[in-house]
Amino acid sequence: MAELLWTEKYRPKTLDEVVNQEEVVIRLKQFIKEKNTPHLLFAGPPGTGKTTVAHAFAHDLYGSDYRLYLLELNASDERGIDVIRTKVKEFARTKTPGNVPFKLILLDESDNMTADAQQALRRLMEMYVAATRFILIANYPSKIIEPIQSRCAVFRFVPLSREDVVGRLSWICGKEGVKCNQDALNTIYDLSEGDMRKAINILQTAAALGEVSVSNVYKVVGLAHPKEIKEMIKTALSGDFIKARNILRSLMITYGLSGIDIIKQIHREITSSDIDLPEEVKVELADYVGEIQFRLVEGADEEIQLDALLAKLAVIGKKVVGVAPRRVGK
Amino acid sequence: MSVSKVPWVIKYRPRKLSEFVNQDEAVEKIKAWIKEWLSGLPEKKAALFYGPPGSGKTSIVEALCREYGFQLVEMNASDYRREQDIERVARLASVQRGLFASRRIILLDEIDGLALAGGADAGAIEAIVELIETTKNPVIMTANNPWDLAFRPLRDLSVMIEFKRLSKSNVLEVLRRICAAEKLACDEKALDFIAEKSEGDLRSAINDLEAVAEGGGKVTEEIAKQLLRARDRILEPFEVVRKIFWSKYVWQAKLNATQTDLDPDTLMEWINENLPRQISDPEDLWRAYEALAKADVYRGRIVRSGSWDLLTYVTELMTAGVALAPKNDPKSKFRWVKYQFPEKIRLMSQTKEARALRDSIAGIIGARIHASKAKVLKDVLPYIKVIFENNVEEAAKIAISLNLTDPMIKYLSQDKADKIIARVKELRKAIRAEARKSESGREDVQKAGRKSEESGRAQQAKSGLDSFVKKTRS
Numbered sequence: 001m002a003e004l005l006w007t008e009k010y011r012p013k014t015l016d017e018v019v020n021q022e023e024v025v026i027r028l029k030q031f032i033k034e035k036n037t038p039h040l041l042f043a044g045p046p047g048t049g050k051t052t053v054a055h056a057f058a059h060d061l062y063g064s065d066y067r068l069y070l071l072e073l074n075a076s077d078e079r080g081i082d083v084i085r086t087k088v089k090e091f092a093r094t095k096t097p098g099n100v101p102f103k104l105i106l107l108d109e110s111d112n113m114t115a116d117a118q119q120a121l122r123r124l125m126e127m128y129v130a131a132t133r134f135i136l137i138a139n140y141p142s143k144i145i146e147p148i149q150s151r152c153a154v155f156r157f158v159p160l161s162r163e164d165v166v167g168r169l170s171w172i173c174g175k176e177g178v179k180c181n182q183d184a185l186n187t188i189y190d191l192s193e194g195d196m197r198k199a200i201n202i203l204q205t206a207a208a209l210g211e212v213s214v215s216n217v218y219k220v221v222g223l224a225h226p227k228e229i230k231e232m233i234k235t236a237l238s239g240d241f242i243k244a245r246n247i248l249r250s251l252m253i254t255y256g257l258s259g260i261d262i263i264k265q266i267h268r269e270i271t272s273s274d275i276d277l278p279e280e281v282k283v284e285l286a287d288y289v290g291e292i293q294f295r296l297v298e299g300a301d302e303e304i305q306l307d308a309l310l311a312k313l314a315v316i317g318k319k320v321v322g323v324a325p326r327r328v329g330k
Numbered sequence: 331m332s333v334s335k336v337p338w339v340i341k342y343r344p345r346k347l348s349e350f351v352n353q354d355e356a357v358e359k360i361k362a363w364i365k366e367w368l369s370g371l372p373e374k375k376a377a378l379f380y381g382p383p384g385s386g387k388t389s390i391v392e393a394l395c396r397e398y399g400f401q402l403v404e405m406n407a408s409d410y411r412r413e414q415d416i417e418r419v420a421r422l423a424s425v426q427r428g429l430f431a432s433r434r435i436i437l438l439d440e441i442d443g444l445a446l447a448g449g450a451d452a453g454a455i456e457a458i459v460e461l462i463e464t465t466k467n468p469v470i471m472t473a474n475n476p477w478d479l480a481f482r483p484l485r486d487l488s489v490m491i492e493f494k495r496l497s498k499s500n501v502l503e504v505l506r507r508i509c510a511a512e513k514l515a516c517d518e519k520a521l522d523f524i525a526e527k528s529e530g531d532l533r534s535a536i537n538d539l540e541a542v543a544e545g546g547g548k549v550t551e552e553i554a555k556q557l558l559r560a561r562d563r564i565l566e567p568f569e570v571v572r573k574i575f576w577s578k579y580v581w582q583a584k585l586n587a588t589q590t591d592l593d594p595d596t597l598m599e600w601i602n603e604n605l606p607r608q609i610s611d612p613e614d615l616w617r618a619y620e621a622l623a624k625a626d627v628y629r630g631r632i633v634r635s636g637s638w639d640l641l642t643y644v645t646e647l648m649t650a651g652v653a654l655a656p657k658n659d660p661k662s663k664f665r666w667v668k669y670q671f672p673e674k675i676r677l678m679s680q681t682k683e684a685r686a687l688r689d690s691i692a693g694i695i696g697a698r699i700h701a702s703k704a705k706v707l708k709d710v711l712p713y714i715k716v717i718f719e720n721n722v723e724e725a726a727k728i729a730i731s732l733n734l735t736d737p738m739i740k741y742l743s744q745d746k747a748d749k750i751i752a753r754v755k756e757l758r759k760a761i762r763a764e765a766r767k768s769e770s771g772r773e774d775v776q777k778a779g780r781k782s783e784e785s786g787r788a789q790q791a792k793s794g795l796d797s798f799v800k801k802t803r804s
Contacts, residue, residue, distance in 0.1 A: 004724075004731040007710075008699045046709075051700045076702035077693075109702055197701075201713040208721040223719075224712035241606045241615060246673075253677050256688055256707045295623060299630040300595075303674065304602055308623035311606075311616040318612050 006204040007197050010172050012049075015056045020164045021049055024155045028053070032060050035100050039125055039134045041149060043141035044157025047195030050137045053157075054106050057135075061104075062097055069096070069103040076109045081117040085124060092128040103132050111138035118145045125151060159194035162186070168196065169203050173212065180212035187217045226255060229265045233275060236310040237317030244310045252303060259302030263293045266309070281320060288312055338540045339533050342508050343389050347397055350386055351500045351532075359491050360390065364398060367468050374489045376462045376469040380476040381493025384531030387472040390493075391437050400435040400468075416457045423465040436461070438471045441481070455480060462487045495530040504532060505539055514543055519551040567592055568669040571600050574649045575608050575663045583649035594641065598625065598648055599672040605652065607667050611659040621651025687741050694732055718743035718750065726753035730761070 003009040012018045015025050015032075024042075031037040042050040058066040071091040078084050088105060096103055113121065125134050125148070136152060138144055166185045173180040184206070192199035205224070206216040228247050236244035251257050267289050269275055271282060292309045299305050344350050347357050356379070366372035379387040395402045403422050423436045438458065462469050462484075476485060502525045509516035520542065528535035542554045570590040577583035590597060602622060609615045625647035632640050656663050692706040699710065718725040718739070729739055729750060739754070740747040 004728045005695070005699060046705075055700070072700065074696070074702040076704050077696070108700065109705075198709060201710060205713040205716045208717040208724045220713070220716055223716045226712075239612060241612075245606070249674055249677055253674075253681055253685070256685065256692075258704060258708075261708050292623075295627050299623070299626040300633050301598070301626050301629070304598070304619075304626045305623050307602065308616070308619040311612070311619040314612040315616045 007200045039152040041136045041152035041154045047197040048157040071105045074108045075112045081120040108137045110136040111143035165189045178207045184212045236313035259296045376488040378488040379472045382495045384533035385493040404437045420461045434467045436469045501525040516549040520549045520554040577653040580650040583653045587649045603672040604669045614656040618652045618655035
């Protein structure tokens with residue numbers, strides 16, 4: 001079927017197609033040879049090929065109709081451990097493929113599960129170990145509880161190198177018949193921080209603007225990243241709390257950004273050179289931003305936590321005279 | 331050992347029909363209806379007593395039983411939802427009378443509870459209708475407001491009996507009687523105040539009188555005002571918020587927060603919305619938000635751990651914590667500012683459809699590229715939007731491959747949506763033509779292997795798109 005999203009179209013289908021992560025691939029191929037595997041935990045930053053490798057592994061293990069034997073779940077989308085339990089139970093009941101004595105359960109973003117849910121997951125892993133193996137995917141392995149880690153073979157995915165990313169991008173350009181200049185590809189690597197998914201998204205979008213040039217790459221990233229975060233920070237610093245809060249609400253409600261995403265972007269903006277604050281104030285702010293991020297997880301309403309941060313910014317804006325851009329017309 | 335105390339509302343309930351104040355008309359009607367029962371089956375086997383709270387609807391049923399020697403079978407609002415309870419009552423109702431047992435009156439108290447926010451409980455109303463049809467004993471229902479659309483079948487089957495709101499002098503009369511019976515020193519002005527405040531609700535008036543008397547054994551206007559002014563009154567949300575902000579003491583702020591029927595979550599939204607309107611000094615505002623944010627942390631802990639005894643900290647922080655935050659400009663909180671309905675609540679309901687659309691797009695893409703909705707929203711959708719805003723051709727192809735609907739396309743592109751939708755139509759037509767062409771070559775295979783019309787067509791569309799895309803690419 002025609003696949004028009006490049007991230008999917010050019011996703012490696014087999015382990016042989018995976019060009020980086022050699023360590024991981026070698027070990028996984030051993031499991032395929034033995035037709036047996038322990039539970040697996042794939043850990044590493046976004047866009048390093050964890051999900052891709054999991055699918056390629058299943059493909060090499062079962063053949064092209066591997067999807068019959070792979071249950072794909074996403075901890076962020078499933079509503080609670082009970083839903084996961086029901087699905088796993090249902091899946092484990094049906095027959096296993098002839099030559100492999102188990103089926104695979106892929107649980108993406110499993111580090112988003114609470115510790116309690118992970119305890120329940122651990123029991124599930126034990127209960128159905130005869131008929132299934134779990135592949136857990138996580139950005140932060142430290143957020144996976146110890147007893148689960150100890151039951152899994154842990155695979156660490158390393159950030160992709162510049163050569164890997166640029167090489168892949170230029171291969172895609174060739175396949176698509178798109179003209180792209182090397183500087184542009186390097187710029188994409190710089191902006192994507194080794195995240196292949198992001199890199200390919202930028203590439204496809206830049207190509208859709210006409211050509212993959214350095215200026216188009218910057219244009220894409222500028223368009224795709226809401227400028228509202230920076231605007232919100234500046235508005236709060238200028239003392240207009242209500243307006244800043246309105247921007248926050250539009251980011252959360254209309255864009256659907258989570259509080260954690262927003263606070264991480266705020267942190268990035270504040271430590272960047274774009275916002276002119278004295279260095280010691282940046283340190284003070286870093287402490288408070290961290291506190292708010294912690295409370296976001298503990299609290300019930302993300303907006304109220306971020307409102308407190310905006311109010312703090314207004315205090316700082318008033319103290320550090322000259323930082324706050326004067327409001328026009330008042 | 332303390333003597334177990336009977337609340338005055340029960341102690342001074344009228345025992346006889348003649349003791350009811352100001353309900354002569356209702357009493358006459360009831361008597362006539364009961365007489366019909368005593369001489370066979372009446373035309374209407376149910377009666378619906380309606381009127382404001384505290385006008386004597388339930389008490390009169392008890393007096394009726396006592397006077398005519400009926401046994402009372404009672405059912406409360408909370409029972410209506412349980413089928414076995416309705417059945418139990420229906421069984422009792424259908425038997426005329428036991429050899430030794432007396433006749434029965436079936437009381438369905440406060441049927442208002444059946445009219446739910448989302449429409450009445452149709453099943454329960456049906457069950458009551460059936461009960462009325464089969465009963466061999468009088469059925470009495472009570473309601474404050476019987477005019478809900480859902481109660482129509484019940485109204486049709488019932489004798490409607492109205493209970494009037496009691497006048498202030500009616501209430502006063504009863505209060506005086508109780509004062510005399512209790513040998514209480516009652517200040518006339520205090521009784522007047524209590525009666526006034528009750529707005530014709532005798533039950534609440536008696537409860538108030540008892541509460542005031544309990545304090546010091548005497549009823550003075552001063553005590554009555556002190557004790558009763560704040561109680562029971564439900565304020566408008568903006569009034570409550572104002573009173574919370576204006577509070578000077580912790581107890582005062584907490585007390586003010588009780589004068590609303592908003593749930594704590596909504597009250598917090600109201601406070602959050604209007605806080606920056608009331609408090610202008612940045613430091614004061616930040617202190618207030620710190621209190622609110624900490625209240626929210628306790629709220630999160632309640633949600634996660636289920637320990638509702640933490641609720642008091644939520645209340646203290648979000649009311650007193652906020653009210654006591656202004657230090658640089660302590661007078662600012664007494665300024666009169668116009669409050670607003672929480673913008674967030676409005677925004678949430680306004681954007682409900684758009685958000686659902688956005689989430690379903692994220693769901694479609696997430697399933698395709700193996701990512702969660704949150705990840706798609708953050709990392710993928712922004713780029714797709716850029717494509718949709720800038721490249722009609724590419725956008726149309728993506729729309730077809732993801733099978734996006736027209737509203738979804740409109741969500742992704744503000745300016746070019748119409749062009750994209752038009753192009754999608756053209757492309758789909760071309761794809762169908764392509765599919766037909768390639769189909770004619772493989773007709774025999776198709777015929778032999780056809781599973782179902784549907785999957786066959788989906789197959790065609792797919793292969794059509796595949797070859798079509800190949801063509802346009804090369």
